[in-house]
Amino acid sequence: MHSLLNKLFVKKGIKDARELSKEEKVTFETWNGILSKEELTLEDVKEFCRSQLSVIESKWQDLNTEQNKKAEMIPYYTVYKTLLNAIDSPKVAREALEQQLENLIK
16 A cells, blocks of 8 residues: 555554445545556546546435435536546547537636
8 A cells, every 4th residue: 555545544543445435445446556656547547537437426326325415426427527538539529528628617
């Protein structure tokens, strides 16, 4: 485990990754993978976006999550999904998605 994650665990009183929820484990594994590499690849960015989409989708499926909390996740989901589409799409479609992202930023 990366030293920064270890410090975070100590601060939060977490002894082991097994204490984390399913969503927290996904985030932990993603962060640990990113921090263990010298340089991120485009595939790393795609995997990060996919894992964040998965976390959001699981929270949407959780009946204990309040509706207003679910609604707050929509912009995050949209950005992650748009980034994945921009990375994976051909040049013309990429330009359209770049314009959409610029509009979202404004």
